[in-house]
Amino acid sequence: MTHSTMDCPVCESKHHSSVASKNGYEIHRCPDCGLLFIHPFPSPGELSDFYSNYHKSKQYGDKIASKIKRARKRIRSLGRSNGRTLLDVGCNLGFATEAGRSLGYRATGIDIDEDAVERAKVAFPECDFRPVSIDALAQGGEKFDTIYCSEVIEHLVDPLDFLKNIKSVMKNHGVLFMTTPDVGHYSLPKKIGKLVEWTTFRPPEHLLYFDRKSLGILFKKAGFHDVKFKFSFKPTLKVITSI
Ligand SMILES: [Zn+2]
Numbered sequence: 001m002t003h004s005t006m007d008c009p010v011c012e013s014k015h016h017s018s019v020a021s022k023n024g025y026e027i028h029r030c031p032d033c034g035l036l037f038i039h040p041f042p043s044p045g046e047l048s049d050f051y052s053n054y055h056k057s058k059q060y061g062d063k064i065a066s067k068i069k070r071a072r073k074r075i076r077s078l079g080r081s082n083g084r085t086l087l088d089v090g091c092n093l094g095f096a097t098e099a100g101r102s103l104g105y106r107a108t109g110i111d112i113d114e115d116a117v118e119r120a121k122v123a124f125p126e127c128d129f130r131p132v133s134i135d136a137l138a139q140g141g142e143k144f145d146t147i148y149c150s151e152v153i154e155h156l157v158d159p160l161d162f163l164k165n166i167k168s169v170m171k172n173h174g175v176l177f178m179t180t181p182d183v184g185h186y187s188l189p190k191k192i193g194k195l196v197e198w199t200t201f202r203p204p205e206h207l208l209y210f211d212r213k214s215l216g217i218l219f220k221k222a223g224f225h226d227v228k229f230k231f232s233f234k235p236t237l238k239v240i241t242s243i
Pocket of ligand 1: 008009010011012013030031032033034035
């Protein structure tokens with residue numbers, strides 16, 4: 001359903017208002033947590049039309065070797081891998097899943113894009129790929145040592161539910177690494193009119209635009225109490241947390 005008015009998807013504030021528009025969508029800012037978000041969210045029908053051609057429209061298959069290398073570097077920084085399990089949430093074509101496997105993890109990738117999952121299975125047959133959502137996986141009760149989730153949360157209409165589901169598939173002392181664009185990054189313009197010219201602002205693909213404050217609030221609400229942001233030269237939030 002399209003909400004004519006909806007609360008802030010992070011802190012539930014009703015005080016947000018329009019600060020810009022792009023591609024025919026209004027961008028609201030929440031004064032309480034700082035989140036920028038598309039308001040109202042597109043309807044489920046609009047989103048499913050958009051995603052039905054998603055990875056055909058994107059160059060997701062490009063630069064495979066460099067994508068695996070980057071994911072390897074990130075995953076290696078999370079500690080010991082021997083025999084441990086890794087879950088790549090929103091794995092797309094499976095680059096990070098393969099990176100985890102090559103580092104010694106028993107690696108599983110999940111994505112709701114069945115076509116992408118089929119391609120991942122062919123490309124990386126030693127990994128375990130499944131066309132399921134995180135909530136479906138959470139209902140099965142399986143748990144993992146390490147969770148990797150890169151550039152997914154900014155696409156979602158219910159980020160709190162998503163994080164709670166991730167938490168529920170983590171083992172005790174499990175580690176979560178997550179990335180999303182950083183609209184508060186020092187390299188970006190402060191004026192909203194200039195900021196929204198950044199290519200990351202592309203509704204309806206990206207619905208949520210976080211900075212450290214808004215993402216930190218969301219993680220706390222989901223029950224993660226020790227959230228660390230890694231420094232990044234690029235405008236990307238890199239979160240490491242554990243339970
Ligand atoms: Zn808010």
